[in-house]
Amino acid sequence: MSYITRKTVLYILYNFLVVTEIRSSPTISSNEYRLQSVDTNKAIKNSVYVINSLPKNSHSLHAHCFNKVKDVGFFTLRNSGEYFNWSFVLESGQSEECICGFQVLDIEDTEILYTGELVHYCETKDGYNCVWSVKKDGFYISNTFPPKKLTKIYDADWP
Numbered sequence: 363m364s365y366i367t368r369k370t371v372l373y374i375l376y377n378f379l380v381v382t383e384i385r386s387s388p389t390i391s392s393n394e395y396r397l398q399s400v401d402t403n404k405a406i407k408n409s410v411y412v413i414n415s416l417p418k419n420s421h422s423l424h425a426h427c428f429n430k431v432k433d434v435g436f437f438t439l440r441n442s443g444e445y446f447n448w449s450f451v452l453e454s455g456q457s458e459e460c461i462c463g464f465q466v467l468d469i470e471d472t473e474i475l476y477t478g479e480l481v482h483y484c485e486t487k488d489g490y491n492c493v494w495s496v497k498k499d500g501f502y503i504s505n506t507f508p509p510k511k512l513t514k515i516y517d518a519d520w521p
Contacts, residue, residue: 407489410460410476411447411507414439415495416520420466423496423520427462427475434460447507464496466520473501473516483513496520 414423420442427434427448437446452458460476474480476492483503484492493509495502498520502512 405454406452407449408452408458408476408484409447409449409489409491409507411445411491411493412437412439412462412475413445413493413495413509414442415497415502416442416466417498418442420498421521422466424465425462427460429458429460429476469519469521471516471518480515483515 410427412425412427416423418441423439425437425439425446427437434448439445450458457478458476459474461472462475463470463472465471475494476484476490480492480503481490484490484505486505491505491507493504493507495504495509495512496518498518500514500518501516502509502514504510504512
């Protein structure tokens with residue numbers, strides 16, 4: 363199965379699971395998985411960055427990112443230091459989850475890059491800035507671009 367076909371299947375499966383979860387889950391009474399502004403008229407600004415931090419002369423990092431509403435796109439980061447990013451705004455009470463599938467050669471990994479459980483790593487004075495560095499041994503997060511202090515969230519073993 364080709365890279366694009368696998369990611370398309372993953373995208374369809376994700377949307378099915380989200381719809382199933384919404385239909386079968388009880389009402390959420392806490393804000394544990396929601397991002398909310400204290401000021402009910404204020405929108406929350408959000409940005410997600412993905413940086414190729416693999417060693418120099420590594421193979422290209424391929425990514426396909428999406429959320430439950432939008433396919434953010436396919437990206438190829440050929441060199442260490444290359445990155446892509448996207449931004450979105452959440453109104454008070456809205457929540458979001460962004461997923462990316464990654465591939466280097468024949469090794470694949472899929473991770474959640476933006477969700478209510480991760481935003482405390484991304485908080486800034488103006489909103490949320492989730493900056494991901496993909497390194498040989500895993501996925502690291504920061505709230506500054508370029509990243510300063512990195513925290514490892516997910517393990518990986520890239521070639």
